Each structure stands twice: as structure tokens, then as C-alpha cells.
Amino acid sequence: MDKAEVATTSVVRLVLDNFTNIFSLSALFTLIGVWVSYRVLVALYNISPFHPLARFPGPKIAAASYLYEAYYDWILVGRYGRRIRAMHEKYGPIVRINPDELHCSDPHFTDEIYAGPGRIRDKWQHQLNTGGAGPVSVTGFSTVPHELHRLRKSALSHFFSRQQMIKLEGEVLDFAQLTVDKMLQESAGGDPFDVKEAFNCFTADVISQYAFGEPMGFIAQAGWEPNFATWAMAFFKSAYMMRYNAVGRTLAQAIPVMADYLGEDVRNVMRQMTVVIPGYIQKAVDNPDNGRVFADLVQSKMLPPEEMTMYRLSGEGFNFLLAGTETTAATLTVVTYWMLARPAIHRRVMEDLQGLTPSTLKWTELEQRPYLWAVIQESLRMMPGVSHRSARIAREEDLVYRSQDGKTEMVIPRGTPIGMTSIINHWDKDLFPNPDEFIPDRWLVDGLPNYKLQKFLLSFGKGSRSCIGENLAYCEVYLMTALLAMRFIPRARLYETTLDDLTYDHDLIVLQTKKGSISVRVKVE
Numbered sequence: 001m002d003k004a005e006v007a008t009t010s011v012v013r014l015v016l017d018n019f020t021n022i023f024s025l026s027a028l029f030t031l032i033g034v035w036v037s038y039r040v041l042v043a044l045y046n047i048s049p050f051h052p053l054a055r056f057p058g059p060k061i062a063a064a065s066y067l068y069e070a071y072y073d074w075i076l077v078g079r080y081g082r083r084i085r086a087m088h089e090k091y092g093p094i095v096r097i098n099p100d101e102l103h104c105s106d107p108h109f110t111d112e113i114y115a116g117p118g119r120i121r122d123k124w125q126h127q128l129n130t131g132g133a134g135p136v137s138v139t140g141f142s143t144v145p146h147e148l149h150r151l152r153k154s155a156l157s158h159f160f161s162r163q164q165m166i167k168l169e170g171e172v173l174d175f176a177q178l179t180v181d182k183m184l185q186e187s188a189g190g191d192p193f194d195v196k197e198a199f200n201c202f203t204a205d206v207i208s209q210y211a212f213g214e215p216m217g218f219i220a221q222a223g224w225e226p227n228f229a230t231w232a233m234a235f236f237k238s239a240y241m242m243r244y245n246a247v248g249r250t251l252a253q254a255i256p257v258m259a260d261y262l263g264e265d266v267r268n269v270m271r272q273m274t275v276v277i278p279g280y281i282q283k284a285v286d287n288p289d290n291g292r293v294f295a296d297l298v299q300s301k302m303l304p305p306e307e308m309t310m311y312r313l314s315g316e317g318f319n320f321l322l323a324g325t326e327t328t329a330a331t332l333t334v335v336t337y338w339m340l341a342r343p344a345i346h347r348r349v350m351e352d353l354q355g356l357t358p359s360t361l362k363w364t365e366l367e368q369r370p371y372l373w374a375v376i377q378e379s380l381r382m383m384p385g386v387s388h389r390s391a392r393i394a395r396e397e398d399l400v401y402r403s404q405d406g407k408t409e410m411v412i413p414r415g416t417p418i419g420m421t422s423i424i425n426h427w428d429k430d431l432f433p434n435p436d437e438f439i440p441d442r443w444l445v446d447g448l449p450n451y452k453l454q455k456f457l458l459s460f461g462k463g464s465r466s467c468i469g470e471n472l473a474y475c476e477v478y479l480m481t482a483l484l485a486m487r488f489i490p491r492a493r494l495y496e497t498t499l500d501d502l503t504y505d506h507d508l509i510v511l512q513t514k515k516g517s518i519s520v521r522v523k524v525e
Ligand code: HEM
Pocket: 140, 141, 142, 153, 207, 319, 320, 321, 323, 324, 325, 327, 328, 331, 384, 385, 386, 390, 458, 459, 460, 461, 465, 466, 467, 468, 469, 470, 472, 473
């Protein structure tokens, strides 16, 4: 052995010796012991009178650590919403649901929590952790600070204004007609199919046509599946693992590289985010005449260059599809179910549509039909797009809560995450008596829309962080519902579908039944 080899061997031996010293079993146990003691001390502090949220009611076990919430949402899968509802029944309208977060069940407090753009409302990273990694984590939806969110959202929101949607509605109607044609033709042999998959194809094609200038081709493909929602499910299924698992989140950064070695759905969803959507956006930018949202956005220069990277734009594009496909499709699925399950509802919708013909339907005209309006509001109540809570942080102001009966008053300290859950507000018995029943008439007063009641609907969120696609969603839902009533419902019947196939059991951010995603199977006569 020469001198160099001797030196190298000594160094290796030294490192190995120290390695075994440092990572000896006893050292490992000491480290674990220190960590556990630290966690216990933190938990004790969390439930002590010294914690800033100590005076808020709620189970001590929930306030002590995040394990309680993780158990319900990660291990039991999306069941913390149910637990929170039970906490409100016991402890009142404002409860502490984890060490740092409050939850409110009083719909009259909605506009304070979800205030408009003039008042600072941050999102909370703990909740955004469900988004995992990659381009989708840098979208407006996933932005924590109010100011950066304003910048990102204001560059996009005018593309989704009511005016813009009115210009677009002819195209939406064309896609709706094609979807109904296919629903009638493909199932003419009597094979049952799930209408939600048809609506997933419709909504994805509408958004991609508008955002990128071309449809993704789901209506044109043979059959309804797979479609964007099929792949997006992989995303929703991993949501809670991501939230509570920092290791999972770190590994997820490597998913784009490892995607080929993971399951087919993960591979597909990552392909959409990192290959397909950027491809659409590049094409749109190269062809500005037909490029729509992204072409106009890039040309407008409304955002600084660092906000216009392909990475960020593809996150926004992916998010449009993620946020606007399954949600709108679920609402349409509920509308379809009730028109088939209760012929009286279909009859009354048809009475409302008298004088209209399928080929010349107009969204703005359909909105004026009160019973149709009421059916859609009731469907949005029972099937809110996002059934998981969404917290806001009033960074610079304390919020003062006073209950309607004046018996409870509480000051929510600035900087505290506090949220609401649509599935709790929409089941408020004072606003919506018999909340489990589908009753469109609850939305009408003397036969006219009760817009005051509509203000309590949380389906599209509220305030500065509310849904950017609300107008597009309404445009799609009105046109498609009218077409279904006129062309599809008279020839269809429910097939092996009961109310259980639509009823909330838990959430994967979006509403889930006991069997999983909502599903309404029909046969065409
Ligand atoms: C019935 C259909 C829909 C429902 C019920 C719905 C519901 C929601 C809700 C509740 C939020 C707020 C989530 C939060 O608090 O964090 C939201 C945000 C959002 N939605 Fe929708 N949505 C629908 C359709 C659409 C459509 C068609 C699009 C298409 C562009 C869309 C795009 C978005 C985006 C981009 C955001 C994030 C906005 C931001 O934070 O800046 N949604 N949606």
C-alpha cells in the first residue's frame, strides 16, 4: 500500500467509526426521546392557558396536536368535516379544531371571514399542503399572501367576467349539443353509463377550448373514459397524505422525474401537468389569433416576467381543469338525478322553458326562469364543489364575532386561521329546513328568486379568494340543464342508482359518497 492508499483507508475508517458512533442505537433512541419530549411539551403548551387560542372551546385532544385532525382526514380519509360538525353541536358556533385553527358554523359571519379584496385575507399553508408539488403549487389558488394573490388573480379574472362568458356562450352551447348527441347515440343500444363521466368530458373540453384555443377531445373520443377527471382523481386521493406528511411532500418534488415508475393514474396526471398542458399553452402563445386566455395573458404583459414562466402558466392551466371539471360535472349530475327521480321537477322545469328551442338557447334568458334557477341553486347547495373547509387569515385585523341571538361574542385574534365548510353551512336548519331534502321551492318567494338566501350559498366560496370560474360554471350549467330537460330526460331512466350514490359521506377535498365519487347511471330507451 502506498502512502496515499494508507491515508484514504484511514479516512474511510475514521468516517465509518464515527458513523457508527453517531448512529448507534442508543444515540438514535436519545434523538427520538428528545423529539418526543419536545412534541409533548408543545402539546402541553397548546392546551395551556398561555396559548393565544386557549379561551376558544373545543376538544382538548384536537387543540393539543395535529395528530387528531390527521387521524380523521388521513387515516379515516376525509372525515374531519363530520367531526367538526359534531364539535359545533357540542361547543357552539366557533370551535378550535387544531392547535392553530378555528372553525365557524354561523353562515351570518361568512362575509367577515371571506372578505372582499379591500381587506387582507391570506390563505394558510397547512391547508395548501394538499396541493403537493409541481406547477400546481404556484397557482393563484395556492398562493398564501393576499398581495401576491391579488396580482395573480387580477391578471386572469377579466377572462372569466360575465361579459366574456356572454361572448363565449355560443361555443358552450355547441359543446353541450355534441355531448347530448353522444349521450343519446352511444347509449341507444340500452347500455347504461354514468352521466358524470359525460359531464366531465363536456366541462374539460369547454375549459380547454376557452383557455388554450382547442378542446382536449374528450367529447369526440369513443366512450367517456378516461378523461381529465379520471387522472385528477390520483391528485385528490393523495391530498391528505400530502398535508400531514412532510416526507411525502419532499418526495413529491421528485415525482415528475419518477412518474414513469409510479401507478398509471399518477403517471397520467403528471404528464398532463408537465407535458400536455405546457404543450397546449405553447401552441396558444405561438398562435395568438386562436390562443384565448393564455395567448392574451402573455401578450397583455399584465404580469412581471417571473410570473409568466411556462412552469407557472402550466400550473394555472392545470388548475383551471382541476377546479372546473369535476365541480361543474357534479352539479350537472345532481340536476340530472333529480329530474329523472322526480318527474314533477322535470315537468316544472319544462314549463319554465316554454317557448324556447334547443338550438337557440341563451344563458342570460335561462337565468330569468325562476324554477330552473331554484333547481340549480338547490343542486349547488347539496353538491358544493369543494366540501372541505377553507381557512382565511385576517393578518391585520381582529375579527369580532357576535351570534344572532346576542348571547356569544368572541374576538378572533389577527393572524388566526379561521374557516367554514360548505357542507355545514348548507345544512343550517334555520336557513334550510329539512336540509337532507331536495326542495327547489325553498329558493322561491311568491314564485320569484330569493336572492337574499343565495347570499348564504358557499358553493363558489366568497370574497377575494372565491371561484374565478363562477360565470363559466353557471353558463355551462344553465345551457346543459335546459338541453338535458328538452332532449335527454324524456328518453332516459335511472339505472341501479339511489340517493346514496349522491349523498355526502366524506371528502377528498371534493365530495365523496360511501362508494367514492358521485355517480348517476342511466339507460336511454
Ligand atoms: C359548479 C362549479 C364550480 C364550483 C362549485 C367551484 C367552486 C370553487 C370554490 C369553492 C373555490 C374556492 C376554493 C377555496 O376557498 O380555496 C374555487 C376556486 C377556484 N375555481 Fe372554481 N368552482 C367551479 C367551477 C370552476 C370553473 C368552471 C373554473 C374554470 C376556470 C374554476 C376555477 C377556479 C379557480 C382558478 C379557483 C381559484 C381562485 C383563486 O383562489 O384565485 N372553477 N372554485
